[in-house]
Amino acid sequence: MPNGTIKDIEEGYKYLGIMRSNINHVAEGPDLINNMLGILLRLRKEPIDIACDVEKMFHNFYVNKEIRDFLRFLWFGKDGAIKDYCMKVHLFGATSSPAVATYSLQKLADQHREETSAASEFIKRNFYVDDGITSVSTTAEAIELITEARNLCKKGNLSLHKFVSNKIEGLRELPDTERAVQDVDLYSDNLPAQRTLGIEWSVNKDVLRFTNSGIQQKPSTRRGILSTVSQLYDPLGFLAPYTLVGKKILQKVNKSGTDWDKPFAKDVQEPWKKWVQELDMLDTxxxxxxxxxxxxxxxxxxxxxxxxxGSIDGIGA
Known part of the structure; x- marks a missing residue:
């Protein structure tokens, strides 16, 4: 337990309330984040893919000295006394951080577009905050893009790491610490699966796949249906024929006016039970x-x- 007295803590919380009101006035900034669907579609265009991210992205961008008071926080010192500090860099959790970091990254790409057009285009269009993914036609193009992108980011004191690709030739020249898969044989047929913007990707077979391992079973109630269906992450809509059935069941329960936490009607129990059982088939x-x-x-x-x-149940495109 910290050594601060109750009075210190109470005063600290009062002070923290002031700091929180300041943080609430920090503008979120414009939405500069690239469209995730567009990035994922471009990932599927060419046979060789590349994924990486910016190491500690937010912490790489400093806050102007005159506005650091907006990012003050309380901390217990070694002597137990409550002290206030301020962040010198942008922090994870602040509403302004994504816009500031994304703007700075894109600005860096614009500044060096003439000498590194491919890398600039990659950083400008195919990064979702700190995650970059794209696809290219040849292994030589992949190696060149990885090299250019790393060098371009170094000019802004940024480091690209956690590289992964379905072509090992593009990764062999990288230090082991800059690969997403470390301390393994790159020629192995059992490379672990990776996640690309939330989608599971089998590196060896170069396929996108789904799993129900992260889906928590919920009670057979109106709230349980909503929670279970919402856990299926599928931005490209591959599972739409399946998820639509679950949403139709939820739609029927909603129309019936059933209480959120009470079991729903028996005529819905059977199709819902069947839908839940089919979650095990996602792995296929x-x-x-x-x-x-x-x-x-x-x-x-x-x-x-x-x-x-279109129909009364949904719209398909």
Whole structure:
């Protein structure tokens, strides 16, 4: 236990209240974060993918001295007394940090666009806060992009690390500490799966897959259905035919007016039980990460075909 007295702590909380009111006045800033769906779609364009992130991104950007009072906090000193400090760098949890860090990263890319156009484009368009992912056509292009991006970030005193790729040739020249998979044989057929913006990715087979390991079973109530269905993370909509069934069950329970924490009607219990049992089948779903089949030749022309349909239950596109 800290040595501060009750009076010290009470005074500290009063002071902290003042600090919190200051933090509430820090502007969130413009939404500069790239669209996640666009990044994931570009990840699927080419046969060779690259993923990495900026090490301690927020802490790499300093706060101007005249506004550091907005980021003050209380801490117990070694003598037990409560002291106040202020952050010199942007911190995780502040509403302003994502906008400041993203703006600074994109500014760095703009400043060096002429000499490193590919790396600048990668950093400008294919980073989601501190996570960068993209896909390229050849191994040589991947190696060049990794080298350029690392050098470009070093000019801003930033470090790219946790690199991963489905082509080991692009990673062999990297220090072991800068790879996402460390202390393993890169030629192994059993490389651990990675997560790319929340989606699980099997490196060896280069497929996107799903698992129910993180889904917690909830009671068979209206609140339980909402919680269970909401746990399925699927930004690209691969599971839509399945999740739509769960949402239809929730829709039916909502219309019935059933209390949030009471068991719902028996006519809904059976389809809900069946839907929950099918969660175990998520492990069998594997989607090729690249939309081009293996050995696909150079694309001469691309066409986009759009299909959509609607019903009282949902909309599909």
């Amino acid at each position: 779903i594997k989607i090729p990460r690249c939309i081009k089949p293996t050995g696909f030749e150079t694309v001469k022309r691309s066409e986009l075909h759009h299909f959509c349909d």
